Amino acid sequence: MIKKIVSVTFLLSSSVMANEPKDWQLGFQKSASKSMSDIVWFHDYMLLPIITAITAFVLFLLLYTCVRYRASKNKVASTTSHNTMIEVLWTLIPCLILIVMAVPSFKVLYSQDTIPKADVTIKAIGYQWYWGYEYPDENIIFDSYMIKDEDLKENQPRLLTVDNEVFVPVNKVVKVMITANDVLHAWALPSFGVKRDAVPGRINETWFKADRTGTFYGQCSELCGIKHAFMPITVNVVTEDEYNKWLEKAKIEFAKDDIKNNIKVAKKIKEVQ
Numbered sequence: 269m270i271k272k273i274v275s276v277t278f279l280l281s282s283s284v285m286a287n288e289p290k291d292w293q294l295g296f297q298k299s300a301s302k303s304m305s306d307i308v309w310f311h312d313y314m315l316l317p318i319i320t321a322i323t324a325f326v327l328f329l330l331l332y333t334c335v336r337y338r339a340s341k342n343k344v345a346s347t348t349s350h351n352t353m354i355e356v357l358w359t360l361i362p363c364l365i366l367i368v369m370a371v372p373s374f375k376v377l378y379s380q381d382t383i384p385k386a387d388v389t390i391k392a393i394g395y396q397w398y399w400g401y402e403y404p405d406e407n408i409i410f411d412s413y414m415i416k417d418e419d420l421k422e423n424q425p426r427l428l429t430v431d432n433e434v435f436v437p438v439n440k441v442v443k444v445m446i447t448a449n450d451v452l453h454a455w456a457l458p459s460f461g462v463k464r465d466a467v468p469g470r471i472n473e474t475w476f477k478a479d480r481t482g483t484f485y486g487q488c489s490e491l492c493g494i495k496h497a498f499m500p501i502t503v504n505v506v507t508e509d510e511y512n513k514w515l516e517k518a519k520i521e522f523a524k525d526d527i528k529n530n531i532k533v534a535k536k537i538k539e540v541q
């Protein structure tokens with residue numbers, strides 16, 4: 269019994285803590301950055317009320333018209349074709365609504381576009397069908413493949429877990445340079461409010477500053493081929509100390525080795541031929 273209670277409590281707490289999509293989820297995942305909090309605010313307190321009000325108003329108009337002007341009570345139809353006042357109103361009011369919406373919308377958009385001085389820079393490269401990562405300042409390079417169902421360990425989410433996870437420190441500005449090697453992909457992490465296309469031959473940039481530690485999951489968000497659904501993104505946000513420890517290990521394990529790299533390129537060329 270006690271075991272059951274403990275496991276249920278654990279399940280509940282882990283599902284609350286987990287930064288991943290949940291069954292029957294409506295709405296966003298819990299935000300972990302200022303940028304995402306702004307997006308959630310914009311959606312919850314601006315878009316949703318406006319959408320609800322407009323939908324309710326149009327529904328009321330439809331129902332009112334159906335009842336008030338039904339054929340049985342309205343033998344002679346109106347011949348009205350113009351009403352200047354109404355026409356001015358139904359042009360001006362939507363314009364005003366759009367202007368009011370544009371202000372916070374552009375604010376969020378520009379804050380995402382202006383990259384502050386980065387503490388950590390990572391490069392994400394989309395391949396068919398996995399992500400490759402580089403830490404250009406640390407001389408680290410590694411590939412990140414999805415773990416297959418049969419190899420999953422307990423508490424590892426299906427289709428989201430990878431073999432080599434990205435590590436970043438909490439409360440630090442992380443700049444992400446995103447590109448692709450073959451076709452279009454997109455690097456997306458819902459909790460950080462990040463989504464950028466990975467375009468071959470071009471580098472897109474974005475940034476995030478995670479405000480809490482944890483494991484965060486994302487997926488490729490550009491239809492890129494048959495295994496599009498099987499190239500997830502896992503980012504571990506850890507404390508500065510843990511990050512430095514990981515760096516030490518990763519610099520040995522994932523050292524960017526020119527020879528290794530050349531072999532990889534040669535293999536790729538061979539494959540193409």
Ligand SMILES: [Cu+2]
Nearest residue numbers: 453454488492
């Ligand atoms: Cu992809």
